[in-house]
Amino acid sequence: MKTTAALLVSSLVLAGPVVAADYKVDPAHTTVVFEVSHMGFSTLLGRFNELEGSYQFDADNPAAATASFTIEADSVDTNHEERDKHLRSPDFFDVRQYPTLNFASTGYEGDKDGGKLSGNLTVHGVSQPVTFDVNFIGEGEDPWGGYRNGFSAETSIKRSDFGMSYGLPGVGDDIAIKLFVEGIRQ
DSSP states (O other), X not given: OHHHHHHHHHHHHHHOSOOXXXXXXXXXXXXXXEEEEETTTEEEEEEEOOEEEEEEEOTTOGGGOEEEEEEEGGGEEOSOHHHHHHHHSTTTTOTTTOOEEEEEEEEEEEETTEEEEEEEEEETXXXXXXXXXXXXXXXXEOTTSOEEEEXXXXXXXXXXXXXXXXXXXXXXXXXXXXXXEEEEEO
């Protein structure tokens, strides 16, 4: 019995620290939305319907968290077909020249319940540093034998910083971006 316990302890020591878990974003349960002022009269909501991403998360070492996302620009959806066509045009996202929006993290400060995720956001071919306020939502086993967790994150950008100044000031420059992410542990 003592030998078995000693071997178990030795193998745990030799194995080293637990490595962060890898998660693949579940696009069916992940949402990316944005808000922009319309002429100062109302707030227009939009979303992107096609995305993929992955992240690493270790509750015991949150500073090691990483994330990357790719969003299909032509999946923009504001619930108005003509406006969406205009958003896909060179006046805004120019989806033929810039088919994706991308985010790659550069660091995380906080704990397992929330913090600040910094990284580079590329929109319209322009990369800018951004910081998302992140909040942990929950985690657990799913009905299909997998393990999931989820986060919400939000930031604000100026679209003119990404080379999209068409329609200013009628269409607002400040864009609020909100993500609701569910990932499946790999």
